[in-house]
C-alpha cells in the first residue's frame with residue numbers, strides 16, 4: 055500500500071503487529087478497571103487517573119490531566135465532537151490522526167490503521183487507545199528495567215528537490231533541539247538531536263538530487279535520554295541553511311550549490327526549531343499592553359481622549375458647541391428619569407454594551423456643569439458618570455449608566471433638552487445602538503436600530519440621516535492601538551508605526567487643503583481598552599460615517615511567521631472602491647518595497663465604512679529588509695506621501711459633485 | 720456423514736477466512752473516498768487543493784468536522800502554506816441549511832497573526848468546507864461565540880463567509 059500522499063516518506067509500518075492486533079479483536083474484549091500502569095515520560099511518571107485497561111491496552115479519557123500534559127509536551131491538540139463521534143488529534147508536526155467511536159480503524163494521515171479496541175464514550179468524554187495514539191504521534195514505549203519509558207522519536211524524513219534546492223524536512227514527536235558537530239562551511243553536515251530516538255531507516259540514499267547523496271541516521275544514548283545523530287552527505291560546493299518551518303516539531307535543512315539562492319539562516323552550533331520559526335513571538339493581543347494609555351478600569355475611554363502631544367496642525371473648528379446646562383435625577387421606584395438641559399439643538403448617539411452598560415454621547419457639546427460619578431437613587435442603575443470627552447475635533451459629552459439588568463432605555467424630548475428614561479422592566483431583546491437629534495424640546499430625528507446586525511445592513515442614509523457629506527474630509531485610521539498592539543517583530547510594533555505614518559499623512563493632506571480626522575491620535579483604543587473587536591472596529595467606522603467623510607484610509611503593517619515574505623498590499627472590499635485602492639497602490643509602487651498587488655478582502659473597517667475606503671498593509675515587519683525600511687523615518691515619509699498622492703489622484707478623477715452616491719470610476 | 724460434516728465445517732471456515740481477509744485488507748479502491756482540502760500558498764493568492772482520504776463508512780454529518788480538522792492542520796509540513804496558528808482546534812461543526820457553523824478553540828484568539836495570515840487561513844478553510852456537497856457558506860465562531868474579527872484582527876468573521884467573500 056503506497057501512500058497516496060506524494061510528499062511524505064514514512065517510518066516503517068508494522069503489518070504483522072497490526073494483524074495480531076486485529077486477531078485480538080476477534081476475542082471477547084474485557085474491560086478491567088485496574089490501576090493504570092505508569093509510564094515514564096519527559097522526566098516524570100505519567101499516572102492516568104481516568105483510564106481503563108481494555109484488551110491489553112490502556113484506554114485513557116480525553117479529559118485525563120496526564121493525557122493533557124502528554125499532548126502539551128508533544129505540541130499536539132485534540133478535538134472531540136460528541137455529536138459527530140470523532141476524536142481528531144493534530145500532532146506537533148501537523149498530521150491528523152482521526153479516531154471514530156465504535157470503530158477500531160483510525161486514520162493516521164493518509165493511512166488507515168487499526169487499534170486494538172474501538173474508542174468509546176463514557177458520559178461526556180471519550181476513551182482512546184493510549185499506546186496506539188502515542189505511536190501515531192511518534193512516541194514509542196521502550197522497556198527500561200521495570201519501567202516503560204515513552205520515548206519520543208524523529209518519525210518523519212521528507213526529501214524534496216525543487217529549483218536546484220534539496221530540502222530535508224525532519225518531523226519529531228517533540229520540539230526539536232539540536233547541536234551541530236560538523237564544522238561550519240563543511241559539506242558534510244552532522245546534527246545531534248537530543249531527547250529523541252529514531253525509528254527511521256539508518257541509511258537513506260537520495261536519488262535525483264545534485265546536492266545531497268544521502269543521510270545516515272544513528273540512535274544512541276539511553277532509553278530515558280536518547281539522542282539521534284544525522285549526517286547529511288552533500289556533494290562538493292554545496293551550501294546549507296536552516297529553512298523556515300512553522301512548528302517547533304519540524305526542522306528543514308535546505309541544500310544548494312553556492313550561487314543558487316537559498317532562503318533561511320545559517321545553522322547555529324546549537325539551537326532549536328522554535329527559534330528558527332520567527333524572529334519574535336506573535337504578540338498576545340489579549341494581554342494588556344504596558345503602552346496602553348487607558349487602563350482597564352477606564353471602560354469609557356473615548357475617541358481621542360487625550361490631546362496629542364504634537365498636534366502640529368490644529369484641526370478646523372466646527373460650529374460652536376451646545377452646552378449641557380443641567381442634569382436632574384428623578385427616581386421613581388424601579389425606574390429612573392434623567393432630565394438633561396441643553397442650550398441648543400444637539401445630536402446624540404447611544405450605545406448599549408453587552409454587560410448592561412448604556413451610554414449616550416452628545417455630539418459637539420460642552421459640559422456646563424461639573425462632571426459626575428455617582429450611584430443614582432432607585433434600583434434601576436448602579437452607576438452614573440457624566441463627563442466631557444476632550445476630543446480632537448468633536449467635543450462630546452458622555453452620560454453613562456451601569457444598569458442592573460437589560461433595562462429599557464428611551465431618549466425622549468423634554469423642555470430645553472431631553473430625558474433619558476430608564477424603565478423598571480428589562481428589555482428582552484434590547485437594541486444596541488441608535489442616533490437622534492433634539493431641538494427646541496422636540497425629537498427631530500432618530501434612528502434606533504432593530505438589532506446590532508442591522509448596523510451594517512441599514513443603508514448609511516438611514517443610519518445617519520442628519521449628517522451631511524463633507525467632501526473635504528478624509529478620515530485616517532491608524533490600525534490597532536492601546537490594548538491591541540497589532541503585530542510585533544524585529545523590535546517594531548505595528549500600532550506605533552501605523553500612528554507614525556498616519557500623522558505624517560495627516561500633515562501632508564492638511565497642507566494640501568484637506569480636512570483630516572483620525573480615528574486615534576495617540577496610542578489608545580478607539581472604543582475601550584480590551585473591548586470587543588466589533589465595538590473597536592465599528593467605532594472607527596462610525597467616526598468616518600458620522601462625519602460623512604469623503605474617503606477612509608486604514609494604515610497597517612503586515613507580519614507573518616515566514617520571515618521571507620515582504621511587500622506592500624492595498625486592499626478594498628466594496629467593488630466600487632477598487633479604483634481608490636488602485637490609485638493608492640500605483641503611488642505606493644515607488645516607495646521601495648515589493649509589490650504584492652491590490653486585493654479584495656472582507657476586512658471589517660473597509661466593509662462597514664460607507665465612503666470609498668482602502669486598507670494599506672505597508673510592508674512586513676516580520677521581514678528583515680522591510681523592517682529595516684520601516685525603521686527609517688524617510689521611508690515612513692515616502693509611504694505617507696505616496697498615500698496622499700494616491701488619494702489626490704483618486705479625488706481628482708472622481709469629483710464628488712459629479713454624482714452624490716456613486717464613487718466608482 | 721462424518722465426511723459431509725467435515726466438508727461443511729471446512730466450507731464455513733473457508734468462507735469465514737475469506738470474509739475476515741476482506742475485512743482486514745481494505746480494497747485499494749479507497750481513492751473515491753476522499754475529501755478535497757484547500758490551502759493558500761505563501762504568495763497569499765494561490766489556492767491549492769489536496770486530497771485527504773476518509774473512511775468510506777464515515778457518517779456524512781461527520782465529514783465537515785473532519786474536513787475542518789484537516790484544513791486547520793494544513794498540508795504536510797514540507798509544503799509551504801499559510802497555516803492556522805499551531806494549537807488551533809475545531810470544537811464543533813454544525814450544519815444548518817447550506818451554512819456550516821465552525822466553532823474554533825480559543826487558542827486562535829491568542830495568536831492573531833496579521834491580515835496576511837488571517838486571509839490565507841480562512842480562505843483555505845472556507846474553500847475546503849464549501850467543497851463539500853450542500854455547503855455554501857461558513858459561519859466562524861470562537862469558543863462558541865460569534866466574533867467580529869479575531870482580537871487585533873482584520874478579517875470580518877461576524878457573518879457567514881462564502882467563496883465570494885474573498
Ligand SMILES: [Zn+2]
Nearest residue numbers: 533540610611
Ligand atoms: Zn494590522
